[in-house]
Every structure is written in C-alpha cells, then in structure tokens.
Amino acid sequence: MSPDAADRAADVRVQAADFDVAAEIAALRAGDARVGAVATFVGTVRDVSEGAGVATLTLEHYPGMTEKSLQAIVDEAKRRFDVYGVRVVHRVGELAPADQIVLVAVTSAHRGDAFDACRFVMDYLKTQAPFWKKEATPQGARWVEARASDDAAAQRWRR
Amino acid sequence: MSPDAADRAADVRVQAADFDVAAEIAALRAGDARVGAVATFVGTVRDVSEGAGVATLTLEHYPGMTEKSLQAIVDEAKRRFDVYGVRVVHRVGELAPADQIVLVAVTSAHRGDAFDACRFVMDYLKTQAPFWKKEATPQGARWVEARASDDAAAQRWRR
Amino acid sequence: MRDSPPVVVRLVYLARLREALGSAGESLALPPGAPARVATVLETLRARGGAFAAELGPGRAVRVAVNHAMAQADDAVGEGDEVALFPPVTGG
C-alpha cells in the first residue's frame, strides 16, 4: 500500500464501537507542527425527538457503499479547502441517549479552512452518506424522517 | 454561589497547564442528553511563522481583564445562538510547536448553532481578548503582528 | 435476429423500505427493448402494485444508488449492477 493509500484508508471508519475524541485528534495531527487549527464536530444521541422520548437509537447503514460515500465526501473537502487531514468516524448499531454517533475532525494551518471543511463534511454526510436512524420510543419504533433543513444546508455548498 | 454563577464560572479558564479535549467536552456535556451537537476548535502552535522557524511561543495576557473579556464573548455567543454550553480554555506562558493553545467547545441541540457559536467565539477572541504571542526564532524573538484577516473575520459578525 | 437477453440487476432494499417491502433484496429482470435506466427499475417494480406501488409511487421520496454511487432516474443500469433503493438518509 502506498503512503497515500495508507493515509486515505485512515480517513473514514464505520464501526459499532465508541470513539475517543482526543485520541482521534492526536492520531490525525500525528505530531504535524504545520497544523495550527483543529475543528471537530461530534454528533450525539438526543433523548427527545419530535416531542417523544427516545430510549434507544439504532443506526443502519449500507455496507459497501458507506465507506466509499464518506471517502468521496472527504476527498471533495480536501479538494475545496486548504486542509491537511480529515477524519470521519460513524457508529452503527444500537445507541443510547447521550452516546456519540459521529466524529468529523479536520486539521489545517488556519481556522477558516478547518471550520469550513468540518461543516462541509457534516452537511454532505447528512444528505449523501447511507445511514438511517430508527428510534425506539414509548409509542413504538419509528424511522427518523429526513429534514428539509439538511438538504438546504448541503445546497449552500453547491457551485 | 448560585447554580447560574457556578455555570458561568466554569465557562472560561486561563492557565499555563495543558488541557484534555475529551475531558473538557465530557465536562461541558455533563451527561445532558438534550445535546445533539458538539463543535470544538483547538488552536495549536505552528513550527513556522512568516517563513521563519519557531522554537518557542510565549503567550502573555492581561490578568484581570482576560477572564472578563472571554466571559463577555461567551455571554454574547449564548445570547446570539441557541446553545447549551460554551467553554473556553486559553493557555499562557511558554509553549512549543504542536502544543495546544486554545480550546473552544460548544454544545447545542443542532449542529448549525454549535458551529456558528464556536466560530463566533474564536473570531472575537482573536480580536478582543488580551493575549499576545511572542515567537522565539533563530533570528531572535519577535512579537507576532495582528492580521487584517482576523479583523475581517470578526467584522462579519457585526450587526 | 434474436432479442438480446433481458438485463438482470441485483436489487437491495434498505431501512424503512426494506421493512415496508418485507424483503432485503432480489434479482430483477428488466423488460427487453428500451435501454435500461434507473427509471425502468422503478417502473417495473411499481407495476407489481401493492406495497411496491405504494412505497415507490408519486410523492414518496426514494433514493437510488447504482453500484454504491448515488444515481438519478435517467442514469443507465446494466447487467449485474447492484441497484439499491432507500429513503432519504438520516445519519450524522
């Protein structure tokens, strides 16, 4: 595997296990002292959704497409913004309220590109990556509906 | 101390010691399952500045004003954006390349407010909080010059 | 001159759609004749009626990926392609 391929292989991960934000940031920075800015986003399970209590949240995905789709988003972020590293970790399976769902971390020389790339990846992930949430509530299980605001957020980056 | 005062007292810290991003996020979230989004920014010491190598970076501040200034920025972020918690940790003293300088972490129900508030705090901190950087380089020590791009970034939030 | 054999695609149903259709996927032979497109797949399934017509009908948001890449109605599909049907995504 070429060094480039090794780099890219570490960009995205889909896993049932939890992740450690500090460890992920440290691995992404890897002692690179060109880095001046690290922007990070963590999505977490809320205990209320559309007014109903949430007992568990189950994340289904499309194995085979998921990593490719996330990698395509990361590649596009690297093309658009002046960043050194981008890392996406997305969990699947059954989660509880307050659990971590997704991590996006970006390193750059400057904060503007780090913030932009981090937000870009989240906005695209929300509309392009094949994950689906199913909530268990006191009223029964239900699939989470996609939100128009997520489409609008991704649309803002079109050009 | 009232609960509110205790909350606010934890919003900002100025310290020589390093910080642990994961521990700061965990303390800020404090098991609050209303939180769905955590946006974090970490600024780090770059080993090159204006083309010269940087051996150490010394951060001076204005004791007495620093915490007040950071708290005012945090209060304004809480006023403008729909967020639950905001935390700022800024280091002072002598740092080495790759060291962490500053942490801004924000929790919210949704990612838009978390990203906006985090970026707002950084943009204002860069122009309003009384910190100054002095670099030790092979050509001698020099004070870092303020950047017009930082003024422009803060200006974007005026209204 | 004989007709060419029909294009057969592998269908994958995901999330709410998998539950509503009661199936995780199947092989589907597309009607011979016109070039096969994503729209051909959807029309063929809708023609079955029942849950297929209801879930893939007008006003229902269905996303399609061909060989793991998001696809549009007029994108071509070919022999052996993996065609996934699913609701709008809700991860992150």
Next chain:
Amino acid sequence: MRDSPPVVVRLVYLARLREALGSAGESLALPPGAPARVATVLETLRARGGAFAAELGPGRAVRVAVNHAMAQADDAVGEGDEVALFPPVTGG
C-alpha cells in the same frame, strides 16, 4: 474658586508596548481643565516625546482598555481608573 485636583489614572503597558516603553506601568496625572478622555491620556504621553511619541504616534495601532473593558478615544476616564495600553491582540 480653586481648581479641582487633577485626575490621576493608573497606566498599564503590555506586550510589545511594555518592552518598547521600558515600563510595565505608572501613575499619570492628567492636565486639569477639559474632561479627561482616553485621548487625553494618549496626548499627555505623546507630549513626552521619545519612545512615547514614537510608539503612540500616528500610524501606530494602539488599543486601550479602561478598567478591563476595551475603550475608544473619546471614552471618559476618571480618578483611579486603570488604563491599559497595548498592541492589537494576537491570541487564539
């Protein structure tokens, strides 16, 4: 009627300005008469010439905080106020 006593402020010099002026701060009595403002402080210091005139002169970016809050040239200063002079900030 006697003149009121002059307003005395506590000056704090920070960062590059502290080094250039060779001082971390001092007490300064402002000239009696007109109401004392931030601009009065700067004019009084510049009138000393030397490093003060050079560092606080036209074209030099100097920021001022009165009692730990950022201040503008026409903001008032009063007896015992802490007036800090420093270059544009560069933290974060």
